[in-house]
Amino acid sequence: MKCIEDLSPVWQEKWKETGFTELMPIQQQMIPEMVAGNDIVAESPTGSGKTLAYILPILQRVDPKKPNTQAMIIAPSQELSMQIVNVLREWTEGTDVTVTPLIGGANVQRQLDKLKKKPTIVVGTPGRLNELVKSKKLKMHEVRIMVLDEGDQLMAREHRGVMKDLIEKTQQERQLVLVSATITEEIELVAERLMKHPTRLQVSAEDLPKQGKVTHSFIKVDERDKTDLLRSLSHMKGVKALAFVNSLDQVLMKESKLKFRDAKIATLHSEMKKEERKKALDDFRKGDTAVLIATEVAARGLDIDQVTHVVHVDVPMSIEQYLHRSGRTGRAGADGEVLTLLAYADEKYYKKLIKQLPDKAVQKIMHGGELVEGNSKTISAKGKNR
Structure with missing residues (x-):
């Protein structure tokens, strides 16, 4: 599996430890594109491996020795945010990469204390992230990789203003990745306005390993x-x-x-x-x-x-x-x-x-x-x- 072999030895070793033997189609397509730093709009069915498709390139590209937050993953719900955090914690255990959830419904002060330690990656919901940015507790100009998970929901009209504000506060050379199970033409157009020559990836249910009837x-x-x-x-x-x-x-x-x-x-x-x-x-x-x-x-x-x-x-x-x-x-x-x-x-x-x-x-x-x-x-x- 060439794109796994292209990762650093630490992540190759982690891959072996997980017991995975095959990359899912979206992972095969997305990992090399993300590692190359390209902006991406990716569509792949629910349960097809999208989370790992962006987590592995993020881990490859961040530098835990740098004392700042380099990657941000945004999700529309607390549960999805915590699922992403849990996957990240499994993969980063025993490494210097640090992860902090910034979600609504959780203790703000505890999150602020963790932010002071400059976590490598943050995962959050739009409302809480926006609140922390406005209060100048979260510095968006340091973020160079941003992933919108369930991007169709995040870029829907009710969240679009907040999302555009967050994206536009990041450094100009940042990488923007949007993934979802369904992407409408409208969402695609909105994403493209915020991206530089995005790579469009698409996996259908027929491309996946055998599914049940x-x-x-x-x-x-x-x-x-x-x-x-x-x-x-x-x-x-x-x-x-x-x-x-x-x-x-x-x-x-x-x-x-x-x-x-x-x-x-x-x-x-x-x-x-x-x-x-x-x-x-x-x-x-x-x-x-x-x-x-x-x-x-x-x-x-x-x-x-x-x-x-x-x-x-x-x-x-x-x-x-x-x-x-x-x-x-x-x-x-x-x-x-x-x-x-x-x-x-x-x-x-x-x-x-x-x-x-x-x-x-x-x-x-x-x-x-x-x-x-x-x-x-x-x-x-x-x-x-x-």
Whole structure:
């Protein structure tokens, strides 16, 4: 693997210690481009190895002997930021490279104390980074590598002003890298205005090592019955479902109703304390809860193995959002299912949306505590669909 051989001996040794034998397609493409110092816009599916694709070049290019912060990774959520920090800490253990998280919801004073020690790499969320820059505690002119993870979210209209301010405060010769599972033309144009001759990298699901078979399905349901359906799903054997809703209010309402009914669910949203979010994720990972209900932002970049179902409680607002959410299941050769809870008012829009999928979506119903193909008219007297 030529791009691993081009890294310093310390990182080659770390690679061997991890037990990895193959580079993922995005890593093969991105590592040499980043090591060369090029600006990059990279698109690759969820779970395809993007984090390591930028972490290895950063480690190669920073100099821990220099007493300043040389690289910054920005992510839209606290969870994704901490996942990146944890990966970095694994790789930098026993080296002089230092890493500090700068995320909202954490103790500011503790972060300031760590910043005084001039960490080599910082990882943070836009709000906290902006706050620290404005108070002149974080010096952006020292940063020469900047990575925007989940860049489509970071460069969306609501964050764009803050992101442009942060980018423009870095030194002119800095390297800017944007990675995401989906990149729209608009995001690409915005990124290119801030970059110098960016290299465009693209990996599709077909380019990845064998993935599991993913079934796309929908179940017709009254809006008011969606909560009951989630409760039924939470009691289905072997289910580990990530359920997406479009608003924080809906998460809170469903949490209140489902916990009252003793459903095996957890929630993830922006108003939770750090310890609460950690417990929700730990319970879901261990299987103590079967359904994790989250908003798009709260679930960005979450790395959870063996998700059996992605549930769109609300129909996604775009095909990009649908695919991004859906990429959480069917990983590492395991099969998965993407289930949309389809209210009657959304049928027309949903049909238009799924025309862009390679396979037809299957209609299902909940029968006898199981999801089965068919509709209410296709159940026989024996309780099986014809």
